[in-house]
Amino acid sequence: MTAALSSPSRLIDGHGRRFEYLRLSLTDRCNFRCSYCLPQGYRKQAAAPADLAPDEISRLIRAFAALGLWKVRLTGGEPSLRLELLEIAKLVATTPGIGQLAMTTNGYRLAARAADYAEAGINALNVSVDSLDPRRFAAITGHNRLAEVLAGVAAARAAGIASIKLNSVLMRGINDGELDRFMAFVAEHDLSLRFIEVMRTNDNAAFFARHHLAGADISERLVALGWARLPREIGAGPAIEYANPAGPGRIGIIAPYARDFCAACNRLRVSAQGMLHLCLFGDAGVNLRDLLQHDHQQDDLIARITMLTAGKAAAHRLHQGNSGGTAHLASIGG
Secondary structure, three states, X not given: XXXXXXXXXXXXXXXXXXXXXXXXXXXXXXXXXXXXXXXXXOOOOOOOOOOOOHHHHHHHHHHHHHOOOOEEEEEOOOHXXXXXXXXXXXXXXXXXXXXXXXXXXXXXXXXXXXXXXXXXXXXXXXXXXXXXXXXXXXXXXXXXXXXXXXXXXXXXXXXXXXXXXXXXXXXXXXXXXXXXXXXXXXXXXXXXXEEEEOOOOOOOHHHXXXXXXXXXXXXXXXXXXXOEEOOOOOOOOOOEEXXXXXXXXXXXXXXXXXXXXXXXXXXXXXXXOOEEEOOOOOOOOEEOHHHOOOHHHHHHHHHHHHHHHXXXXXXXXXXXXXXXXXXXXXXXXX
């Protein structure tokens, strides 16, 4: 938090929103087959550009840090599939001005690697757990690995990773009956859980129509049960968070279809190939890679990022059924 308070971000758009949070995709590959994202599994695009190299990522992060951005989240696809993950994590974490390095993961090999992640400087983790029922988890993800993923959560806590949250995509008729079970789980383990609305992308329209459930429905149930809405923390993501009235555990709701969801947007995205995406559901990204080749290009890189951010649209167009250029959530980190 100190970095955010002492050096406010200079990245501001035309709507007065200040950007201090970058979601950096390390790869669009994923080894899970989640029904809402990649039900047929990952399919490599022909002649796809190579992922950003560590030295390109270093220049990118230094430029964002120079503009006052202080929080970076490593995403995918599944970021743990990137061979240079630990190298990249270390260089991001040690970049002057970066105060928090987070990662979102499906939990693949987390139990074995949690200590390495902590040593590399990852101090926050979001782990995807879409069900606490092993059979349902396997049906959603294509892998019977719930016990393995939960063991990874425990290993991350033992490794001293300060912030550990669970992500669960909320799906009508699939896992929406597990609220009580999730509430008991986060209370027992003193964890935070994020329920995320299913989002429509270019290749899941039918799934979205069948299974979308408004996050407001869960919010109403939490309030009825006495859960208290918490104030939004500096640099936090888009979740509206609620505290357990009976003890430990928190539940957040990420509801991109809610009114004014975009009003507090504080994050930008860069794809694994170096495309800057001002919105998850924008029409297309803008290539930064030509300015990531040499250190002497930093001023030009900073100027381009500043100019592009200033033109960010006021809101996504999901309410009009327009998902922009987003083929699926693994393409630029969800």
